[in-house]
Amino acid sequence: MSEPTVASRVDDFVAAISQLQLHASGAQPFEIDGLESVVSVAPESLAQVQKCLTEAHSSALRVAAVGSGAHLQLGNIPEALDVALSTGRLHRIVAHEPADMTVTVEAGVRLADLQHALAEHGQFLPLDPPGADRATVGGILAANVSGPLRHRYGTARDWLLGTRVVHADGSTSKSGGRVVKNVSGYDMHKVYVGSLGTLAVITEVTFKLAPLPKVDCTLAIASPSAAAAQSIISAGHERGLAVIGAELLSPTAASAVCDRGAWTALLRIAGGGAAVARTLDELHDYAALAEGESAEVPGAWDRWRAVFGPADLSLRVSVAPSDAGSIAENLDRRFVGDAAQISATSTAGLVRINLAPADDARAPAIVDHVREIAVERGGVAIVDAAPLAVKQLIDVFGPPRSDIEIMRRLKQRLDPERLLSPGRFVGRI
Amino acid sequence: MADEPTPSYVAGEIPNGSVTAALIRDLEAAVGKRYVLSTPDELLLYEYDATIDRARPQIVVLPETAGQVAAAVRAARRFDMPVIPRGAGTGISGGALAATGGVVVALTRMRRIIEVDSENRIAIVEPGVVNLDLSKAVAKHGLYYAPDPSSQRACTIGGNVAENAGGPHTLAVGSTTNHVLGLELVLADGTVIWVGGRTRDLPGYDLAGAFVGSEGTLGIATKIAVRLMRMPESTRTLLAIFNRIDYASNAVSAIIAAGIVPSALEMMDRMIIHAVEQALHCGYPLDAEAVLLIEVDGLEESTAEQSEDIDRICRDSGAREVRLAVKQADRELLWAGRKSSLSALGRYFPNFYVLDGVVPRTRLVEVLRASNAVAEKYGLAVANVFHAGDGNLHPNLLFDERIPGTTVDVLQAGAEIMRLCVDAGGSITGEHGVGLEKRDFMAWLFDDADMAAMSSLKVAFAAGERFNPCKAFPTHRGCGEVSVANAQRVSARLGEDVYV
Structure with a gap:
């Protein structure tokens, strides 16, 4: 007897979950790298997520968890996609304890909605990745995306206290907890961060929170060179000034983000009034020293997030912070003809480059070039977005490292049938 | 998920003398005769940490390089002996005890600071580096290593990694896990690999994050890449005295509610106040019920503003007295009571x-x-x-x-x-680990499915059950008799070198 077809297995799946009436919710199909989900489901409770995954598991269907769809361009091309499991209806804020500075939310809560609720209590979750206007908390974790606030606040893992997940077979587990300090058990939640849904589906998350700064303003310092702009960022960092976001923008990026046509240090200055005042004073001095022109640019971060969302070709280079400025300059020089826009969170050693090559055929060569530059400095380059034809030719993560076998065994253990976004992760896990 | 593997190993089966002798020969070949200990006198030092339990290993080996650690691990594996990594033995959860006997791999000889990259604020250290020694070594660059367990004069970075150690200053800057970028590991089969590295964005699962806090059950860290922090330009310390512990506790909540996250916020109760006052004459009133020690750091302007706010909040919450210290010597005086609180109790x-x-x-x-x-x-x-x-x-x-x-x-x-x-919605450990002592409490926090998911890391790291057996997770076969068969319960003594 031949294997049942995907279509018949999907029919079985749909029949099995029909009692949940998830179809009535009007869940949209999702597309990842040209693969369109055969069926979309939008469960609204942990039990429903479990039921969906249990049934998908018994029908051997391949599942991708999807939040808002803001990060679907990440990762290698999945081998198959049968079921898109949307977390969009898991949108409750489960518990916010302002005095504990912790919040527990379902994975489908949009970051923007969460920030709005937290702001009423003078708090926020210090994450601001591109796509933050619509991205869900679960999606941000699974994609491990970060934004300019990384300069001061680190990445999602630094704020994550615990998760609940549903595994490929429909079972559920949690790790961590809801208190700000906790070392009981292995920190499983660390491996789910950035796993692109290949290990489990995140359903609930607890974060610690930060107080919203009293004063918050943004300064753009247009400078004669990348090195000059970088020197201002470095000086502020060395002095411990009240800077919570610091991006080094290439002239094309600065033009789109804050109407400067030069290498620009875009700085978010925040804290108490006196600390902010002194920080502005000192930064103006550093700007003068570097022959830069400074101006306050309200609204620049919204534009930054729009500009540094996924482009035709988006790459992320990770190197030592001391190399970030020169790499940004090097990339700009080399890819000026490809409409490169560059933004470096230089203090974290992260350089983003968005390109619009005139010809897709150039893209693989660009990827190779960028990777070469990164590797020369002991770093790595990851392709965050590329045309399908390009993704078919490359591994977006580059060659795996010596710890790949541990990762494979982890995948094998948690999802032995390879049902969760197979092929999408590092080493095509 | 795939089925649980049955642990191949039954604890309590102590190998016979000839096996031990053969293993000792192999270990001596790997690290040199001097650095393999097996006589009762030599082992005495390694049978306890700072807990109530104690357990004697058959052998202690003191390697000096990752290669030697790997050779020792391979040798122990050939004889199917448990491997117990150990730092300074200051832990208070029994994490470094040879619960079922075995080979203790003491990492105290691996104490080189291999590299300090001050520009990028990174250091690469060996696991036996003493926590405070790292901060001292990088002070000339204006940097420090932030996690500061109270035992930091003695405890090692490797031990800190194993337990995901905290300290008074983790409130604002996080625990060890927030400061480790990557690790060189010796795995159960003797392979040496890196997880993580110098940057945060290496592709793949965050195995370094998963390793930190794994209590020596997944492997042995032989190099650790840590993040360093810049010393703040200004630090202010406040000591607030309260007649009622509720007032002090309300002050804690009010400070946080005001949007201030101090770098440290410590409380001492009446018993401590009395002991410390008798021993040190800090000027703590004996009728006070609680003392808060609060520290803020950062820009001069920030600490000035925050310390004024904290002063006001404490008084509004009912503090009878608030003291402020800015100069380092004065700040140390305010900390003196906190730091000597346990040794002061030793009088009673x-x-x-x-x-x-x-x-x-x-x-x-x-x-x-x-x-x-x-x-x-x-x-x-x-x-x-x-x-x-x-x-x-x-x-x-x-x-x-x-x-x-x-x-x-x-x-x-x-x-x-x-x-x-x-x-109350909390946890059984905030910074010292589950270890031997609290493994049976894990079931209060985690159900079987939670722990089955966690066990997938043991499979991923191919750690087996021979790495620090009977730690961190509830008793499996054989561990139940640990305290009867191999461990003798004794009581820790109060004195000069105890910390919390």
Whole structure:
């Protein structure tokens, strides 16, 4: 007897979950790298997520968890996609304890909605990745995306206290907890961060929170060179000034983000009034020293997030912070003809480059070039977005490292049938 | 998920003398005769940490390089002997004890600071580097290593990694896990690999994050890449004295509610106040019920503004007195009482048992009261000195082991207090690990499915059951008899070199 077809297995799946009436919710199909989900489901409770995954598991269907769809361009091309499991209806804020500075939310809560609720209590979750206007908390974790606030606040893992997940077979587990300090058990939640849904589906998350700064303003310092702009960022960092976001923008990026046509240090200055005042004073001095022109640019971060969302070709280079400025300059020089826009969170050693090559055929060569530059400095380059034809030719993560076998065994253990976004992760896990 | 593997190994099967002798020969070949210890006298030092339990290994090996660690691990594996990594032995969860016997791999000879990259604020260190020595070594660059367990003069970075150690200053900057970028590991089969690296964005699962806090059960870290922080230009320390512990606790909540996250926020209770005052004459009023020690750091302008706010909040919350210190010598005076609190208690009680529980900040007062009531029920004295800012309680049960039955009462009371923390929505450990001591409490926090998912890391790292057996997770086959068969319960003694 031949294997049942995907279509018949999907029919079985749909029949099995029909009692949940998830179809009535009007869940949209999702597309990842040209693969369109055969069926979309939008469960609204942990039990429903479990039921969906249990049934998908018994029908051997391949599942991708999807939040808002803001990060679907990440990762290698999945081998198959049968079921898109949307977390969009898991949108409750489960518990916010302002005095504990912790919040527990379902994975489908949009970051923007969460920030709005937290702001009423003078708090926020210090994450601001591109796509933050619509991205869900679960999606941000699974994609491990970060934004300019990384300069001061680190990445999602630094704020994550615990998760609940549903595994490929429909079972559920949690790790961590809801208190700000906790070392009981292995920190499983660390491996789910950035796993692109290949290990489990995140359903609930607890974060610690930060107080919203009293004063918050943004300064753009247009400078004669990348090195000059970088020197201002470095000086502020060395002095411990009240800077919570610091991006080094290439002239094309600065033009789109804050109407400067030069290498620009875009700085978010925040804290108490006196600390902010002194920080502005000192930064103006550093700007003068570097022959830069400074101006306050309200609204620049919204534009930054729009500009540094996924482009035709988006790459992320990770190197030592001391190399970030020169790499940004090097990339700009080399890819000026490809409409490169560059933004470096230089203090974290992260350089983003968005390109619009005139010809897709150039893209693989660009990827190779960028990777070469990164590797020369002991770093790595990851392709965050590329045309399908390009993704078919490359591994977006580059060659795996010596710890790949541990990762494979982890995948094998948690999802032995390879049902969760197979092929999408590092080493095509 | 795939089925649980059955542990291949039954604890308590201590190998016979000839096996041990053959293994000793192999280990001597790997690291040199001098660095393999096996006589009872030599082993004595390695049979305890800072807990109540003690257990003797058959062999202690002191490697100097990752290659030697790998050779020792491979040798132990050939003889199917447990491997127990060990730092300075300052832990208080029994994490470094040879619960079922075996080979202790003591990493204290691996104490090189391999590289300091001051520009990028990174250091690469060996696991035996003493925590405070790293901060001292990088001070000339204006940098420091932020996690500061109270035992930082003695404890090692490797041990800190194993337990995901905290300290008073984790409130603002996080625990060890937030400061480790990557690790070179020796795995159970002797392979040496890196997880993580110098940057955060290496592709792949965050295995370094998963390794930190794994209590020596997944492998042995032989190099650790840590993040360093720039010393703040200004630090201000406040000491606020309260007549009622509720007032102090309300002040803690009010400071946080005001949007201030101090770099440290510590509380001491009446018992500590009395002991410290008798020993040091810090000027703590004896009728006070609680003292808060609060520190802020950063720009001069920030600390000035925040310390004024904190002063006002404390007074509004009922503080009878608030002292402020700016100069380092004055700040150290304010910290002196906190730092010597346990040794001061030694005047009154020969033994102590320190607990490490966490509760949501908002439940502090209630859990403190209930925990004091538990101690009272057992007729035990209790002194509280703890990280109030992050709800990390350290009730210290004080007793005299010479009174028959007391040690049993202490352990029972400790278990009840841990249960209180869990029932309040907290955890059984904030910074010292589960270890040997609290593994049976894990089931209060995690169900079988939770722990099955966690066990997938053991499979991923191919760690087997021979790496630090009977730690961190509830008893599996063979571990139940640990305390009867191999470990002898004795009581930790209060004195100069005890910390919390």
